[in-house]
Structure formats: structure tokens, C-alpha cells
Amino acid sequence: MESNQEKKLSDLLNGIPVITISGSQDVTISSIIIDSRRVLPGSMFVALRGTQTDGHQFIETTVNAGASAVLCEALPEKLNDKVTYIQTEDSAAAMGMIAAAFYGHPSQKLSLVGVTGTNGKTSVATFLFQLFRALGYRCGLLSTVQNQIEDEIIPSTHTTPDAVALNKLLSEMLEKNCSHVFMEVSSHSVAQHRITGLHFAGGIFTNITHDHLDFHKTFDNYIKAKKGFFDQLPKSAFALVNVDDRRGSVMVQNTRAKVETYSLQTLASFKGKIISDTLAGMHMEINQQEVWFRVIGRFNAYNLLAVYGAALLLGESSGAVLTELSNLKSPPGRFEQFHSADNIVGIVDYAHTPDALENVLETITHLRHGNEKVITVVGCGGNRDAEKRPKMAAIACKYSNLVILTSDNPRYEDPLDILEQMRKGVPAQDYKKTIVIPDRREAIFKAGLEANPEDIILIAGKGHENYQEINGVKHHFDDKEVLLEVFKKHLSN
Numbered sequence: 042m043e044s045n046q047e048k049k050l051s052d053l054l055n056g057i058p059v060i061t062i063s064g065s066q067d068v069t070i071s072s073i074i075i076d077s078r079r080v081l082p083g084s085m086f087v088a089l090r091g092t093q094t095d096g097h098q099f100i101e102t103t104v105n106a107g108a109s110a111v112l113c114e115a116l117p118e119k120l121n122d123k124v125t126y127i128q129t130e131d132s133a134a135a136m137g138m139i140a141a142a143f144y145g146h147p148s149q150k151l152s153l154v155g156v157t158g159t160n161g162k163t164s165v166a167t168f169l170f171q172l173f174r175a176l177g178y179r180c181g182l183l184s185t186v187q188n189q190i191e192d193e194i195i196p197s198t199h200t201t202p203d204a205v206a207l208n209k210l211l212s213e214m215l216e217k218n219c220s221h222v223f224m225e226v227s228s229h230s231v232a233q234h235r236i237t238g239l240h241f242a243g244g245i246f247t248n249i250t251h252d253h254l255d256f257h258k259t260f261d262n263y264i265k266a267k268k269g270f271f272d273q274l275p276k277s278a279f280a281l282v283n284v285d286d287r288r289g290s291v292m293v294q295n296t297r298a299k300v301e302t303y304s305l306q307t308l309a310s311f312k313g314k315i316i317s318d319t320l321a322g323m324h325m326e327i328n329q330q331e332v333w334f335r336v337i338g339r340f341n342a343y344n345l346l347a348v349y350g351a352a353l354l355l356g357e358s359s360g361a362v363l364t365e366l367s368n369l370k371s372p373p374g375r376f377e378q379f380h381s382a383d384n385i386v387g388i389v390d391y392a393h394t395p396d397a398l399e400n401v402l403e404t405i406t407h408l409r410h411g412n413e414k415v416i417t418v419v420g421c422g423g424n425r426d427a428e429k430r431p432k433m434a435a436i437a438c439k440y441s442n443l444v445i446l447t448s449d450n451p452r453y454e455d456p457l458d459i460l461e462q463m464r465k466g467v468p469a470q471d472y473k474k475t476i477v478i479p480d481r482r483e484a485i486f487k488a489g490l491e492a493n494p495e496d497i498i499l500i501a502g503k504g505h506e507n508y509q510e511i512n513g514v515k516h517h518f519d520d521k522e523v524l525l526e527v528f529k530k531h532l533s534n
């Protein structure tokens with residue numbers, strides 16, 4: 042990541058646990074780099090041990106390319122006397138702090154709120170961003186869908202960027218006079234110290250269910266990673282947790298932050314109740330005030346409660362918050378509804394975990410009022426947690442009249458293998474209502490062909506994504522576009 046800022050190395054190392062330093066600390070660092078292929082003269086190269094390779098093996102290349110300093114866990118055998126080598130126990134953790142210092146600790150000068158949980162991070166962070174803008178603040182957003190500084194959209198590559206990119210974005214937000222920033226905190230980002238060194242005004246926990254076991258290996262590790270976010274919150278922050286999730290209280294066991302709760306089921310600081318939920322909107326009671334929302338679904342009732350609670354904890358008044366919240370619309374690809382001229386309902390949703398899929402299909406089940414069919418088109422991503430594949434197929438069958446199993450992002454896996462693993466989750470009595478169509482476009486067209494007026498088509502898994510990743514290449518693909526094509530064709534048939 043480039044920058045036109047420069048910092049003295051000694052200033053960057055303040056408070057960093059260092060094992061040894063070889064070379065002068067009186068050097069100027071022009072940028073911090075984690076990828077040897079992007080090293081620049083005058084930069085500091087940080088050697089990270091990754092999942093694919095070890096950054097330590099590129100140290101010499103970066104020194105030859107002009108790096109002034111190297112941060113690493115193990116010193117190379119041959120040291121260059123023009124370069125400063127800093128040895129530390131954990132390069133990633135040290136880098137988090139160094140990146141924050143390099144950009145002048147922007148998170149300390151903003152109200153930064155992080156959202157973690159298996160599902161709902163993008164929804165809650167985006168709602169908070171929209172809400173605080175509507176309340177008159179200048180805001181920043183860091184999310185899976187996109188990063189945003191007021192109206193300026195900056196494409197996002199990760200749910201949570203690496204520490205350098207993250208602090209750079211925060212410093213740009215600060216420069217553009219943002220007072221509030223809302224960001225997603227993925228479990229990967231906690232485990233890899235992408236958020237180490239940030240100062241949070243608050244943290245929100247949505248829920249935790251099955252995902253990312255390819256990376257964390259066990260559910261316990263996954264819980265620990267999420268809990269790590271709350272462990273590192275300062276005393277001045279709030280920790281707002283969903284206590285209807287049975288891990289809610291575990292998350293805040295060791296936090297220094299002020300613990301606050303939200304719930305649809307039990308006593309909590311922020312307590313909600315759904316009065317009615319239809320395709321047109323949701324009527325809720327929140328802390329004894331009745332509100333009408335445009336967004337729908339029980340899972341969104343949780344998201345709205347989290348947003349309401351966080352806004353009040355940030356000092357906003359209840360009346361103003363509820364007024365603005367009632368106008369919010371769902372973020373792109375989150376339960377996004379489309380209607381064909383002959384009244385078929387199409388829903389594009391990013392549900393890519395068993396829990397999300399179940400929530401969305403339960404919501405659809407509650408919204409049904411007659412004999413309309415539910416047709417679900419769903420796939421699972423390649424090179425990601427394989428355990429969720431049969432589970433998602435079984436859930437699709439449980440709630441749908443017709444299930445079309447198809448490809449998501451196969452990445453480097455054979456789509457047919459993924460589909461075979463999904464198919465194993467289909468109960469024998471549901472074979473008849475399940476078809477497998479590997480081509481996602483064909484699958485969506487088939488759903489359209491099978492749908493009659495009033496039927497509901499759910500296209501799950503890719504939400505806002507406008508590509509399909511096959512063998513490392515991202516091909517343009519947009520569920521919404523294909524669905525609208527299908528709806529157009531419906532009319533001409």
C-alpha cells in the first residue's frame with residue numbers, strides 16, 4: 042500500500058514488543074508493505090507467515106529492491122548493514138500497531154464501531170452508516186460489499202482489509218472530516234491481527250453459527266477469534282451483544298468494555314418484539330415504542346435492534362433514531378425483492394451459511410399466505426468450509442417446494458464435486474423435488490420456467506456479488522441481472 046506520508050522508524054516502534062533490532066532506528070519509512078511484489082524503496086517490509094507461504098522467504102528480495110527496514114519473527118542469516126531488521130514475536134500483531142502509528146492513529150480521532158458475528162455484519166454496519174448519515178454526521182463504512190467515504194465508493198477486496206489498507210482508509214476518512222466509521226470485523230481479521238492497534242468506540246456481536254471451519258479448524262477456535270475482538274476493546278467502549286444467541290455472554294466474559302445487551306426474547310438493555318412481518322414491511326415494538334420498518338424478516342429485527350442500541354450508546358436520542366431507521370432499505374443483495382409483471386416474487390439474498398439460509402427461508406415461510414410455491418436456487422463456494430454444503434442443501438429442501446442446486450463461486454474446486462457434497466444432504470423423500478443444474482444462469486432460468494404467479498423464487502449465496510470466480514478468474518455474473526432477464530422473458534412467453 043503506497044502513501045506519501047513518511048515516518049521515523051523509532052516513532053513507529055513505540056510500544057512494540059521487540060526481541061532484537063539490528064541497524065539504525067533513525068531512518069525514514071515511506072510505506073509499509075506486506076507483499077514483496079509491491080515493495081518500494083524506503084519501505085518497511087513485514088514478513089508474515091501465511092496460509093499459503095511464508096513471507097520470511099522474500100526478505101532478501103525486498104532488501105534488494107530497496108526496503109529500508111524489515112519486520113520479522115526470524116532474522117535472515119545474512120543481514121544487509123544498510124537495512125534495519127526488527128525481530129518480534131508476532132509480525133502480524135506488531136504490524137497492526139505499526140500500521141496504526143504510521144497513519145497517526147486515525148481510529149483514536151473517530152468514533153469507530155466494529156460489528157462481528159457469522160451473519161448480519163454487512164447489514165448492521167450498513168444500516169449504521171445510513172442512519173448516522175441521515176442524522177447529519179459525515180461517515181465512513183468498511184464492508185464486504187464496498188468501502189465508502191460519504192458518497193465516494195471504494196471497492197472492497199475483503200470484509201475487513203489488512204492492517205495497512207485499513208488504517209489508510211481510516212486516515213482518509215478522517216481527512217474527509219468523518220466523525221463516525223462503521224466496519225465489519227471478520228473472524229479472520231481478528232485471528233490475523235488486521236484490527237490490532239485500532240481504538241474502538243464500540244463493538245457489536247450479532248450471532249455465531251457454522252462457518253469458516255476451513256480456516257479456524259474447530260468451532261471453539263472460531264468462537265475464540267470472535268471473542269478476541271471483545272477482549273481487546275478499551276474500557277471506554279461499549280460491547281453490545283445479542284443475548285438470544287447462546288454464545289452472546291461468552292463473547293463479553295473478559296471484556297473491559299461496558300456490556301449492553303439486545304434481545305427479542307428476554308430482558309435486555311434493548312428489547313424488541315415483532316408485531317407483524319409482511320412483504321410490505323415489519324411492525325415492531327422497541328423498548329416500548331411502536332415502529333414500522335421497510336426492511337423485513339426476523340433476522341433484520343435483530344439487526345435493527347443492534348443498530349438502535351449502538352446509536353443510543355453513541356449518544357443519539359431514541360425518537361430521532363427510530364424515525365430515521367424506519368426509512369432504511371436493505372443493503373444490496375440482502376433480501377432484495379423483485380416482482381415480475383405477472384406477480385412472481387424474486388428474492389436475491391447473500392445467505393451463504395446454513396443459519397442464514399434457514400433464517401431467510403423461515404422468513405419466506407412466514408410471509409407465505411396461500412399455496413404459492415417456494416423455489417430455491419442455491420450453491421456453495423469452493424475452497425471454503427465444506428461442512429456447510431450438505432447442511433445447506435437439507436435446509437433448502439426443508440422449506441422449498443422445488444430446490445435447484447447449482448454453482449456458487451467454484452474457485453479452484455470442481456463444481457460437480459461441490460454439488461455432489463451438497464446432494465448428500467438431500468433427504469431421500471426430497472429427491473423428487475431436487476434438481477442439479479451446475480450452470481447458475483441455467484438454474485435461475487429453470488426456476489423462472491417453473492414459477493407461476495404468486496410463487497417465490499429465492500436465489501441464495503451471492504447477493505451483491507457481480508462475478509463468479511472460476512479457477513482464479515472472475516467472470517461477470519449478477520444474480521439480480523439474470524433474474525430480471527428471466528422476469529422479462531416471462532412476459533413474452
Ligand SMILES: CC(=O)N[C@H]1[C@@H](OP(=O)(O)OP(=O)(O)OC[C@H]2O[C@@H](n3ccc(=O)[nH]c3=O)[C@H](O)[C@@H]2O)O[C@H](CO)[C@@H](O)[C@@H]1O[C@H](C)C(=O)N[C@@H](C)C(=O)N[C@H](CCC(=O)O)C(=O)O
Pocket residue numbers: 075076077078088089090091092093094095096097099185198199200201202203227228229230256
Ligand atoms: C485465508 C486468508 O485470510 N488469507 C489472507 C492472507 O493471506 P495468506 O495468509 O494466505 O498469505 P500467503 O499467500 O500465505 O502469504 C504470506 C505472506 O507472504 C507474502 N508474499 C507472498 C508471495 C510473494 O511472492 N511475496 C510475498 O511477500 C504475502 O503478501 C503474505 O503477507 O493475507 C492476505 C493479505 O492480507 C489476504 O489477502 C488473504 O486473503 C485471501 C485472499 C482470502 O480469500 N481471504 C478470505 C478467506 C478472508 O479474509 N475472508 C474474511 C472473512 C469473510 C467473511 O466472512 O465476510 C475477510 O475479512 O474478508
Ligand SMILES: Nc1ncnc2c1ncn2[C@@H]1O[C@H](COP(=O)(O)OP(=O)(O)OP(=O)(O)O)[C@@H](O)[C@H]1O
Pocket residue numbers: 158159160161162163164165185200225247248340341343344374375376390391392393396397398400401504
Ligand atoms: N442478524 C442476522 N442473523 C442471521 N442471518 C442474517 C442476519 N442478518 C442477515 N442475515 C442473513 O445472512 C446473509 C448475509 O448477511 P450479511 O451480509 O449482513 O452478513 P455478514 O456477516 O456481513 O456476512 P459475511 O461474513 O459474508 O461478510 C443475509 O443475506 C441474510 O440472509
Ligand SMILES: N[C@H](CCC[C@H](N)C(=O)O)C(=O)O
Pocket residue numbers: 185200393421422423425449450502503506
Ligand atoms: N465472505 C465470504 C463470502 C462467501 C460468499 C459465497 N458466495 C462464496 O463464494 O462462498 C467468504 O469469503 O467466505
Ligand SMILES: [Mg+2]
Pocket residue numbers: 162163164184185186200225
Ligand atoms: Mg459482510
